[in-house]
Amino acid sequence: MARAVTTQRKTFNTALAWIVGLLIFFPILWTILTSFKTEAQAIASPPIFLNFDWTLENYAIVQERSDYMRFLWNSVIIAGGSTILGVIIAVPAAWAMAFVPSKRTKDILLWMLSTKMLPAVGVLYPIYLLFIRLGLLDSRAGLVVVLMLINLPIIVWMLYTYFREIPGEILEAARMDGATLKEEILYVLTPMAIPGIASTVLLNFILAWNEAFWTLNLTAVNAAPLTAFIASYSSPEGLFFAKLSAASTMAIAPILILGWFSQKQLVRGLTFGAVK
Amino acid sequence: MGRIQLKSVTKSFGDVQVIPPLDLTIEDGEFTVFVGPSGCGKSTLLRLIAGLEDMTSGSMEIDGTDATDVPPAKRGLAMVFQSYALYPHMTVRKNIAFPLRMAKLEQAEIDRRVDGAASVLNLTDYLDRRPGQLSGGQRQRVAIGRAIVREPAAFLFDEPLSNLDAALRVGMRLEISELHERLATTMIYVTHDQVEAMTMADKIVVLHAGVIEQVGSPLDLYRAPRNLFVAGFIGSPKMNFIEGEEAAKHGAHTIGVRPEHIAVSDSEGPWSGKVSVSEHLGSDTFFHVHETGLAETITVRADGEVAFKHGDRIHLTPRSDVIHRFDAKGLRIE
Numbered sequence A: 001m002a003r004a005v006t007t008q009r010k011t012f013n014t015a016l017a018w019i020v021g022l023l024i025f026f027p028i029l030w031t032i033l034t035s036f037k038t039e040a041q042a043i044a045s046p047p048i049f050l051n052f053d054w055t056l057e058n059y060a061i062v063q064e065r066s067d068y069m070r071f072l073w074n075s076v077i078i079a080g081g082s083t084i085l086g087v088i089i090a091v092p093a094a095w096a097m098a099f100v101p102s103k104r105t106k107d108i109l110l111w112m113l114s115t116k117m118l119p120a121v122g123v124l125y126p127i128y129l130l131f132i133r134l135g136l137l138d139s140r141a142g143l144v145v146v147l148m149l150i151n152l153p154i155i156v157w158m159l160y161t162y163f164r165e166i167p168g169e170i171l172e173a174a175r176m177d178g179a180t181l182k183e184e185i186l187y188v189l190t191p192m193a194i195p196g197i198a199s200t201v202l203l204n205f206i207l208a209w210n211e212a213f214w215t216l217n218l219t220a221v222n223a224a225p226l227t228a229f230i231a232s233y234s235s236p237e238g239l240f241f242a243k244l245s246a247a248s249t250m251a252i253a254p255i256l257i258l259g260w261f262s263q264k265q266l267v268r269g270l271t272f273g274a275v276k
Numbered sequence B: 001m002g003r004i005q006l007k008s009v010t011k012s013f014g015d016v017q018v019i020p021p022l023d024l025t026i027e028d029g030e031f032t033v034f035v036g037p038s039g040c041g042k043s044t045l046l047r048l049i050a051g052l053e054d055m056t057s058g059s060m061e062i063d064g065t066d067a068t069d070v071p072p073a074k075r076g077l078a079m080v081f082q083s084y085a086l087y088p089h090m091t092v093r094k095n096i097a098f099p100l101r102m103a104k105l106e107q108a109e110i111d112r113r114v115d116g117a118a119s120v121l122n123l124t125d126y127l128d129r130r131p132g133q134l135s136g137g138q139r140q141r142v143a144i145g146r147a148i149v150r151e152p153a154a155f156l157f158d159e160p161l162s163n164l165d166a167a168l169r170v171g172m173r174l175e176i177s178e179l180h181e182r183l184a185t186t187m188i189y190v191t192h193d194q195v196e197a198m199t200m201a202d203k204i205v206v207l208h209a210g211v212i213e214q215v216g217s218p219l220d221l222y223r224a225p226r227n228l229f230v231a232g233f234i235g236s237p238k239m240n241f242i243e244g245e246e247a248a249k250h251g252a253h254t255i256g257v258r259p260e261h262i263a264v265s266d267s268e269g270p271w272s273g274k275v276s277v278s279e280h281l282g283s284d285t286f287f288h289v290h291e292t293g294l295a296e297t298i299t300v301r302a303d304g305e306v307a308f309k310h311g312d313r314i315h316l317t318p319r320s321d322v323i324h325r326f327d328a329k330g331l332r333i334e
Helices: A003-034 A057-065 A069-099 A105-117 A122-133 A140-163 A170-177 A179-193 A196-210 A215-220 A226-231 A239-263 A263-270 B044-049 B092-102 B107-120 B136-148 B166-183 B194-200 B218-223 B227-232 B244-247
Strands: B002-013 B018-027 B031-035 B057-062 B077-082 B153-157 B186-191 B203-208 B211-216 B238-245 B254-257 B260-265 B271-280 B285-290 B298-303 B313-318 B324-326
Touching: A003 A239, A003 B244, A057 A239, A057 B136, A069 A140, A069 A179, A069 A196, A069 A239, A105 A122, A140 B254, A170 A179, A170 B077, A179 A196, A179 A263, A196 A239, A196 B238, A215 A226, A226 A239, A239 A263, A263 B238, B002 B044, B018 B057, B018 B186, B018 B211, B031 B044, B031 B194, B031 B211, B031 B260, B044 B186, B077 B136, B077 B298, B092 B107, B107 B136, B107 B211, B136 B166, B166 B186, B166 B194, B186 B194, B186 B227, B203 B218, B203 B227, B211 B227, B227 B238, B227 B254, B227 B313, B227 B324, B238 B244, B238 B298, B244 B254, B254 B285, B285 B313
Parallel strands: B031 B186, B031 B203, B077 B153, B153 B186
Antiparallel strands: B002 B018, B002 B057, B203 B211, B238 B254, B254 B324, B260 B313, B271 B285, B271 B313, B285 B298
16 A cells, blocks of 8 residues: 555656646747747747748748857857856865855855845946946956856855865875865865866856846847847847747757756756755 | 974864963884873874964974974875875875875886885785775775875874774784884874774873873883873773772872782682673683772783682782872872
């Protein structure tokens, strides 16, 4: 009897998980499907789910009208640059917090995280002005710095959590073995924390890739990444759903593929410490 | 090269002073053991010497040069940790080579020294493995290998054998003693196990609540413990302490008699009591004797097999020449 209940419950849980998963995935699926419809079919009522005339013309038009590769390259530079810069700054910060904590370490961590709760638009004006003064508007370098700062609290938090799992004695051994602080972090701490650093890098790359507020507000042409590429297809008067969907699909494809191949690593990283 | 001198060293964590002012000299080539119950400050003292903790006040010299503010990496000391603290992502070869790499030695020299250490420690067949693939004893040997390749001024051991099982512990104990004979380098060894202290040390430092209770050779401590703490800590089984009338007879507040200095008989002897537990080891027999009117329990160690059992009434005779006398403050009376 007990076994039957367990099986029932298992089936129920599995079904529930699938339903939630499909609900979350549905908008993405719908976008992908719409990208293969004609504009007329895209806005048909009632909506057509699968039996439409599959076409690639939206992709052809989007590719013809705008330079996808340039946007893609900007996204790669901005997301990659901000992540790498963030990790370089966060590793020593997280080292200090994990291995030489002070009374205020917890407060600093919480304070850092609290900045994430600030509505971004609240600092748009000062940052915009700063960008004008520094000549950083519509530059990839400017966006790299801003997105790095936006995500830095999360990077530090995640690395801090991983570093806390590394026994301090091993770092002390490195110190006794004559390693300088730099060598200790470079040759001992970092290699041991590679799984944690990898999932931190992945998550932050995805966050930076998807970031739209700052990328839309601070870029125009030169530094515009894929988020701007999508936005350029949503015009107030236009009902170009199919083309917008094609552009969206092209924009999310790289990150979707990256996420798909690294999902094991990501899940492991995000649940690290929780399940032990 | 490895004379270590501590001068009025103190250590506080916040408001708690774990080491009150302490002076200690460890001579070059000496095997010194810090021994004491857990929480006595022995590991803290070792970490102060290593430089892993900062002194609150006082100073330290290595070979006459002030090392108080020298970072651990520059003190020329090697340490073996209780948890081994091997680098899990490196092979045994890389683990042992790590300090040499940090010292920027040439690759040929690194290889020569690593191979040398590996052959001394029987690790040659394991050089390409990672620490996770080794047994506890092998890991400990890797940790020792990592320490010896550097040819340090002194070795620091922080309870290195406490994670090993009993049989392995005895073997490693011998290996470390042999290593000391061969290298003749200063070694400082922390343990809570007085048997390790007695068997390995040239000099034992008994610590209690951060204070040095006594410094001396193992047999000095055994023969002439300076106070009740040292008397009770050194020697196994523990020394018997007797207070009251019997002690007064010897002109002391407390007298101490070691279990091996009491003779047993079924008919003769000034003391008598009832055997509570008898432990027969073949080589020795231990009796825990109650109802003596002297102390809760008197422990006796008899050579060989002696056939008294639970409930037997026996007589005890202490050897008068080795009765230790202590005053009301617990200090030894000569």
